[in-house]
Amino acid sequence: MRKSVRENLISVLLAFACSLGQPVIAHAEDSTDYHPQSFTQPLIAARGTVSPAGGGAVYLKPEDRCNLVVKEFGWDRGQCGTIDQLIFGFTPEIDNLTVEKPLSDGYVSLADWDSSNRSAEISSIEDSFKESVKAQSERSGKDIRFDGWLVYPQIDKAKNILYYANILNWGGERTINISVSIFDRQGYVPMKIVPVNGNVTSDDVQKIVAASAAAYKPQAGTAYFDFSSGDKIAGYGALGVLATMLGVKYGGAASAGLIALALVVLKKGAFLLLLPLVWLRRLFGRRKKADG
16 A cells, blocks of 8 residues: 555655664655655854754755645645754654744843732743633634643753743643744744653653753854944844744744644644644654554
8 A cells, every 4th residue: 555645745754764774765645745854964044053963863945844834734835834844853852843933123132031010920821821821722613721830931041041831621632832942133033842752750851851942053253242332233022032932822922823823724724823833743643653
């Protein structure tokens, strides 16, 4: 029996995940092929580079990753440009890492993170996120719930990153969503990460975040500490970035274009702004059960 595109994709990426030595090319019956590339050299991103963190990782070139999100998640091709790089098996602990196109609203001041009402503001953002999850659950007909923070939102000022890990329950299945934003001179670069192990600890998340952030190097002169008087400054602070990472609006944080994309993606049921490419991990799991 000939394999479907979905089955071919699972076979190819699973083969790489199992560290088979030679590249594999899948030929799908409808000519939509995926050609995973061995990740052995730094990848060029919009405002920096992403370097390998270990052996065995692979990535998809732009056309392949666009075919993936269009076919598997129902995106329109015009939305493919929101992804900068898509890497599988980035480290043994990371199933997949999505580096998104950077936000260029200007230098983001982190001063609001030190304000006395930060906890109250994060609670408000969390409430909005819960409402988004509830709405998505109703639209999709799936039981989806926010089960809290595995790692509460925090900023590492030495690395100039904002990150968190939250827990989403999909019909009784626990899924961890790790998000990192790397601040630079022009705004920030968002990353979304799916861990291999759905039962990771907060210490595991810290290691995953550190490895992911360390792999990204900004272009010369664009790092956060390269800020100079006269540079454009964003109309929101770190709390606004957190809201945007979660796909909810907070003051002037989220651009109209991003909110519009969020609504399109949520209506299609892909949920990618709230959750990375977790479905690939689930496909791997179904494949392993079928082969077992």
